[in-house]
Amino acid sequence: MSAMNRQVRLAARPVGLPKRSDWSFTEEAIPALKQGEILVKVTHLSLDPAMRGWMNEGKSYIRPVDIGEVMRAGGAGEVAASMNPDFAVGDKVAGNFGVQQYAVSDAKGVRKVDTRFVPLSTYLGVLGMPGMTAYFGLLDIGKPKAGETVVVSGAAGAVGAAVGQIAKIKGCRVVGIAGGAQKCKYLVDELGFDAAIDYKAGDVKAGLKTHCPAGIDVYFDNVGGEILEAALARINLHARIVICGAISQYNNTTPPRGPANYLSLLVNRASMTGMVVFDYAARYGEGARDMAQWIKEGKLKAKEDVVTGGIDAFPETLLKLFKGENFGKLVLAL
Amino acid sequence: MSAMNRQVRLAARPVGLPKRSDWSFTEEAIPALKQGEILVKVTHLSLDPAMRGWMNEGKSYIRPVDIGEVMRAGGAGEVAASMNPDFAVGDKVAGNFGVQQYAVSDAKGVRKVDTRFVPLSTYLGVLGMPGMTAYFGLLDIGKPKAGETVVVSGAAGAVGAAVGQIAKIKGCRVVGIAGGAQKCKYLVDELGFDAAIDYKAGDVKAGLKTHCPAGIDVYFDNVGGEILEAALARINLHARIVICGAISQYNNTTPPRGPANYLSLLVNRASMTGMVVFDYAARYGEGARDMAQWIKEGKLKAKEDVVTGGIDAFPETLLKLFKGENFGKLVLAL
Numbered sequence: 001m002s003a004m005n006r007q008v009r010l011a012a013r014p015v016g017l018p019k020r021s022d023w024s025f026t027e028e029a030i031p032a033l034k035q036g037e038i039l040v041k042v043t044h045l046s047l048d049p050a051m052r053g054w055m056n057e058g059k060s061y062i063r064p065v066d067i068g069e070v071m072r073a074g075g076a077g078e079v080a081a082s083m084n085p086d087f088a089v090g091d092k093v094a095g096n097f098g099v100q101q102y103a104v105s106d107a108k109g110v111r112k113v114d115t116r117f118v119p120l121s122t123y124l125g126v127l128g129m130p131g132m133t134a135y136f137g138l139l140d141i142g143k144p145k146a147g148e149t150v151v152v153s154g155a156a157g158a159v160g161a162a163v164g165q166i167a168k169i170k171g172c173r174v175v176g177i178a179g180g181a182q183k184c185k186y187l188v189d190e191l192g193f194d195a196a197i198d199y200k201a202g203d204v205k206a207g208l209k210t211h212c213p214a215g216i217d218v219y220f221d222n223v224g225g226e227i228l229e230a231a232l233a234r235i236n237l238h239a240r241i242v243i244c245g246a247i248s249q250y251n252n253t254t255p256p257r258g259p260a261n262y263l264s265l266l267v268n269r270a271s272m273t274g275m276v277v278f279d280y281a282a283r284y285g286e287g288a289r290d291m292a293q294w295i296k297e298g299k300l301k302a303k304e305d306v307v308t309g310g311i312d313a314f315p316e317t318l319l320k321l322f323k324g325e326n327f328g329k330l331v332l333a334l
Numbered sequence: 335m336s337a338m339n340r341q342v343r344l345a346a347r348p349v350g351l352p353k354r355s356d357w358s359f360t361e362e363a364i365p366a367l368k369q370g371e372i373l374v375k376v377t378h379l380s381l382d383p384a385m386r387g388w389m390n391e392g393k394s395y396i397r398p399v400d401i402g403e404v405m406r407a408g409g410a411g412e413v414a415a416s417m418n419p420d421f422a423v424g425d426k427v428a429g430n431f432g433v434q435q436y437a438v439s440d441a442k443g444v445r446k447v448d449t450r451f452v453p454l455s456t457y458l459g460v461l462g463m464p465g466m467t468a469y470f471g472l473l474d475i476g477k478p479k480a481g482e483t484v485v486v487s488g489a490a491g492a493v494g495a496a497v498g499q500i501a502k503i504k505g506c507r508v509v510g511i512a513g514g515a516q517k518c519k520y521l522v523d524e525l526g527f528d529a530a531i532d533y534k535a536g537d538v539k540a541g542l543k544t545h546c547p548a549g550i551d552v553y554f555d556n557v558g559g560e561i562l563e564a565a566l567a568r569i570n571l572h573a574r575i576v577i578c579g580a581i582s583q584y585n586n587t588t589p590p591r592g593p594a595n596y597l598s599l600l601v602n603r604a605s606m607t608g609m610v611v612f613d614y615a616a617r618y619g620e621g622a623r624d625m626a627q628w629i630k631e632g633k634l635k636a637k638e639d640v641v642t643g644g645i646d647a648f649p650e651t652l653l654k655l656f657k658g659e660n661f662g663k664l665v666l667a668l
Contacts, residue, residue: 061601224597243600258592263558266577266608267395274600 146171154222303328480505637662
């Protein structure tokens with residue numbers, strides 16, 4: 001127990017994109033475990049767009065990370081010591097471990113995972129929060145019916161790629177919006193999307209017109225901004241818009257941009273509904289069962305963008321999300 | 335049948351507030367009725383915010399009024415001649431008669447109304463489209479539960495006043511937003527709202543904070559703009575926002591303003607849903623039955639702002655809506 005634990009803490013509330021100086025690096029000795037606790041050697045950290053929101057002050061769906069606190073992060077790793085009868089040394093686990101090399105946990109919210117068929121990092125992606133977000137956001141809020149057109153933004157990201165594939169499994173026409181020809185090719189060729197629109201290459205509105213000849217029935221939004229407006233302009237009667245995120249707006253230093261054409265909701269008697277995955281915690285088992293089955297059947301593929309820079313690379317690696325540089329679920333290997 | 339029929343036609347698509355020059359006045363002889371038709375002498379015209387949208391070009395929930403066409407309007411009046419066995423001369427009727435003194439109608443969508451207990455103009459208000467809009471928008475989309483807080487904007491208007499009273503009947507705390515001390519006093523003293531906020535007098539955000547100590551569960555929006563943003567800032571988990579209109583935006587000459595804080599929907603897992611009353615046509619009977627019963631019981635009051643200027647006063651009377659000058663359902667008596 002004399003090993004040192006290197007940690008990344010929030011040093012300042014970022015203005016715009018988080019800078020290296022918004023973080024501090026600390027090392028402290030790993031404390032002795034108390035009854036019921038486990039020590040996890042964290043091997044993989046989940047880097048997610050939502051982290052940007054957790055750095056801000058103010059009321060949100062989860063309390064902000066305090067200044068000086070270890071940055072909140074999902075992670076996966078191996079039990080290195082246990083004072084909890086449910087966990088043995090060597091167990092592979094996933095949980096909310098924070099941006100640090102070792103986590104002492106009371107084991108609440110920590111789950112043992114099976115790495116015989118999928119790599120550990122998959123439990124941060126399609127079998128983790130992003131996968132559950134896609135599953136419940138699409139199926140519970142979006143309620144796609146076979147034959148309908150589903151559009152998803154951030155389509156090459158962890159959530160978006162799963163949304164599109166689940167929609168295909170449900171018999172929908174699926175159009176993804178992503179940045180870059182390589183990502184768009186991947187969506188169509190590897191994941192089976194019906195079409196992909198490269199927002200960096202051209203006009204998303206025109207792309208939606210071309211690829212959604214029957215309009216949009218479900219729009220799953222991860223990005224906000226102009227792309228949300230482009231989708232609103234093409235929705236059908238009784239369309240459902242799932243608001244999962246708005247990565248285009250997270251680093252704004254000016255007030256966020258609201259969808260100027262939101263009255264399309266009125267014209268089309270459509271809805272726009274926010275979702276937060278934590279609300280579905282009691283049903284994660286249901287989602288994980290379906291998702292694992294689809295992976296086994298080859299219907300659901302997961303791509304992870306695993307960066308091997310170690311914990312000190314956290315600040316720069318996180319920025320890949322906001323620059324659209326990640327390709328698949330962004331994971332930092334420690 | 336040699337009487338002349340004076341009509342108001344759309345002469346130009348307005349930019350901003352409709353000007354008198356956007357209208358033309360015509361007179362034509364009333365044609366002979368064909369089999370199945372009725373002639374209605376229009377005595378009351380319904381003036382509604384939605385009319386502004388009908389003057390614009392482009393796809394909406396209903397086709398635009400064409401240039402040169404008699405302006406679309408709900409109306410009420412008396413059957414002056416009938417070639418339809420279901421209607422007799424002297425019957426009081428309501429329907430889509432247009433801005434004109436006489437309407438020749440195939441009787442589709444025309445309903446006979448009972449004026450023994452309420453004046454004819456009430457069938458353009460609380461027992462007409464505005465009442466049905468309030469009834470189905472609040473109950474079907476807003477789904478208020480007893481004890482919840484319901485906020486309605488445009489609260490002294492035809493729809494808003496009904497929304498607030500129905501919400502009171504359903505056991506909710508009701509806060510109205512309206513312009514001017516007189517309207518606010520009316521909402522509280524006459525209609526039984528728990529509180530009213532005068533948007534002309536001060537900060538709506540502060541007013542909502544004061545009068546919605548437990549947050550907002552249902553927000554029924556008739557106005558859009560800053561007031562929608564103020565409401566979004568105070569919504570509770572799983573709140574329902576009904577988008578019924580956006581009168582603050584209808585005469586914009588710049589692009590409409592989208593709600594900059596729409597991500598409050600995400601944080602609060604809330605929804606924003608558009609509604610158009612015509613979708614409920616098959617259920618109007620249900621709404622009218624409840625509303626008439628509540629009127630009889632004295633639980634639902636209707637205020638009409640009947641302007642007696644005749645048909646030539648239509649252009650200026652309509653503007654009262656957009657200047658917030660009407661107090662209750664705006665009706666033009668012919």
